[in-house]
């Protein structure tokens with residue numbers, strides 16, 4: 001019989017990965033979810049997410065992403081699309097060069113390549129050079145979130161469909177039931193802002209994703225995932241017939257995740273169309289075949305928020321602040337968080353509550369030269 005109990009609220013990638021890991025490690029786990037794992041309003045609800053080890057100079061995140069890449073393969077290799085990830089660099093000694101140095105130090109493969117070799121049509125007059133991470137790529141994100149929750153259940157976790165609210169160190173469900181456990185983790189994505197307010201200090205922004213129709217030469221995995229860090233755009237080819245994905249990545253206006261209207265902003269669509277035509281000329285005028293309106297839940301510095309609630313003596317933990325990269329780290333973070341919750345390791349102070357200095361160093365696309 002399990003001698004440690006855990007309630008996780010929220011079955012996005014962070015909560016579901018933790019529930020899975022702890023159930024397999026012998027905890028008695030209850031996973032509470034208001035809608036469904038990977039549902040359309042959750043941050044984890046899109047078809048695809050990029051997985052990359054490059055994080056500029058930051059070794060911690062490069063190692064964590066590398067560990068997650070291995071773990072995603074163990075969780076279910078069908079979730080992983082090993083297309084490689086291509087970074088389009090505008091400067092000789094910018095974020096990509098820092099990433100290259102870090103990856104080399106850590107023994108993570110990367111190589112300088114000619115970006116035009118990877119796309120049926122490519123215009124790169126503004127691109128100084130490109131860095132390929134051959135052992136990185138795409139994750140079928142929504143499916144992955146469902147699989148994590150299913151594997152948690154398969155390892156003995158109880159999945160409870162309900163909305164929850166905190167009451168002291170306990171969890172109260174909308175039917176009035178009260179759950180108590182040795183540890184309670186709130187992993188509620190963008191909803192953390194309404195549940196815990198100033199304590200978490202998250203900024204929730206509207207981010208629109210666009211899919212354009214293209215022929216079979218644009219299919220991923222032969223077309224890799226790509227990021228233009230300084231240009232604040234990213235995308236991939238046509239994965240599973242969904243269309244070529246093109247995303248502007250500047251922060252959008254503030255967004256309310258429960259009731260916000262999930263239609264893309266015209267200004268965001270125009271940026272996506274302009275960037276598509278400019279970067280991939282053969283796709284100028286390609287039909288828009290789908291959109292998705294998601295939200296970022298941003299911390300000021302792009303670091304996760306993983307910390308004990310100050311009022312509950314390390315029994316209650318707040319986990320979130322995905323800041324555009326929770327799939328990169330979710331399974332590896334679950335391993336660490338278990339050790340932090342048991343006291344086997346001290347929590348990393350970089351994820352603590354409190355005021356943080358603004359930084360974009362960890363973002364996939366942040367500075368926006370254009």
Ligand SMILES: Cc1cc2nc3c(=O)[nH]c(=O)nc-3n(C[C@H](O)[C@H](O)[C@H](O)COP(=O)(O)OP(=O)(O)OC[C@H]3O[C@@H](n4cnc5c(N)ncnc54)[C@H](O)[C@@H]3O)c2cc1C
Pocket residue numbers: 009010011012013014015032033034035036037038039041042043044045048049050051162163164165187188189190191192207208209294295296319320321322323324325326327328329
């Ligand atoms: C456009 C876009 C592109 C992105 N690209 C990438 C990428 O390329 N790579 C990457 O790694 N990451 C990427 N991300 C970020 C990543 O998708 C998110 O960081 C991640 O999905 C957040 O997961 P989460 O578990 O914290 O939250 P969520 O997935 O939002 O899950 C939270 C869950 O909690 C539930 N919940 C909330 N409140 C309650 C309550 N009171 N009771 C019960 N349940 C509750 C919700 O229903 C939801 O299911 C991107 C995000 C966006 C928006």
